[in-house]
Amino acid sequence: MLNISPNKIEGKVDTSKFRSFAMVKDYHAGKTFTRLIIIFFILFILALFLPWTQNIRSTGVVTTLQPDQRPQNVNSVISGRIEKWYVREGNYVNKGDTLLYISEVKDDYFDPELLSRTQDQITSKSSSLDSYSGKINALENQIEALLKTKELKLEQAKNYIRQIELKIQSDSIDFQASKTNNSIAENQLERMEQLHKSGLKSLTDLESTRLKLQETQAKKISAENKLLSSRNELINAQVEINSIENQYRDKLAKTESDKYTAMSNKFDTEATVSKMENQYKNYSVRLGMHYITAPQNGYITETIKSGIGETLKEGEQLLTIMPSEYDLAVSLYIKPMDLPLIREGQPIRFIFDGWPSIAFSGWPNLSYGTFGGEVVAIDNFASPNGQYRVLVAPDDNDEAWPEGLRVGSGANGMALLKDVPIWYELWRKLNGFPADYYVSENSSDKIQKKK
Known part of the structure; x- marks a missing residue:
């Protein structure tokens, strides 16, 4: 009964005729396990029909939407010698504020009269x-x-x-x-x-x-x-x-x-x-031009030249100013094979460096800590890294981007494509097929409105 003895009774005695054998041996565990397997299999089959959002993942950096809002280098138009600084790194300056004073180094301009x-x-x-x-x-x-x-x-x-x-x-x-x-x-x-x-x-x-x-x-x-x-x-x-x-x-x-x-x-x-x-x-x-002034409102981020009496040439960089008012955007770099899948107005989800997030690439609605954007420009030529740059602006209909976000921060982007069943996505990946090439009605409407 306990299978202690090497002499087996299985096959020799019909245990179903004896109630004591039925009370000793329990068959519920096997039935439960079988039921669980069946349930899990059914759930797996059902899960294969759940919607899955195809996407393209890429990395980029935070930048500004307008060119005049990006960090600007202040150069010296004339050659000279630094005589006095009026600012330091981190100062806020208004347009026209004096940054430094330089004197002449060419004998053609030494005459005070x-x-x-x-x-x-x-x-x-x-x-x-x-x-x-x-x-x-x-x-x-x-x-x-x-x-x-x-x-x-x-x-x-x-x-x-x-x-x-x-x-x-x-x-x-x-x-x-x-x-x-x-x-x-x-x-x-x-x-x-x-x-x-x-x-x-x-x-x-x-x-x-x-x-x-x-x-x-x-x-x-x-x-x-x-x-x-x-x-x-x-x-x-x-x-x-x-x-x-x-x-x-x-x-x-x-x-x-x-x-x-x-x-x-x-x-x-x-x-x-x-x-x-x-x-x-x-x-x-x-x-x-002896007095170098600020071209726009912003913050002094870095002084390239320093000290008193240091000479400089025409067009030489002196310092860098970050404008105080800017519209954030993200520069994403897309592989050439994924570029045909990107269109203007296409939605993008971002994970910014420094902001905690839980991201589900296939179910963007279930993600936490991600921010929305939409494509506003696509380069027509490849960047030096061999990829194509895509400029993405914040989505006005989505949650606003963090206020503490700064230009130059890293960003992981997910370009959202077509919604397909999970079984189709698995089948596509097993066969090595590309994501579906399509333009949704909403995105096409947005593009037409912008044009």
């Missing part, structure tokens, strides 16, 4: 510019006077030519008259000689006629000589016109050359004045 001396140079050059303007006006008046004188001279010469032309016309008439008289005298002499031969005229009349012919010949020669002289005067007058034109052309060319030289000097002086005024403005702005 640099601005006044530069202004004096600009004044002198401006006076020279006025002188050139006066010279140009005087040369223009001179050119105008030469043009008027030239016109008068040419008009006078043209009138003289007209007089000579009229004189030539008169001399030509006189010459024709003398030729006519000479011809008449020759005819009279011929008739007088015939009459003398006939005895009708005396020798005295013949000689008188011959004398008259010589007089007409002399008058003819004198008239021809006078005509030729008038024609020469006309040629001389025409040559005089060309001489006047050439003379005044040379004078005008020289005066215009002087004018253009003065204009060139004036333009050079204007360029010099403009350059000096630009230099004066640069000096004025540079003097204002």
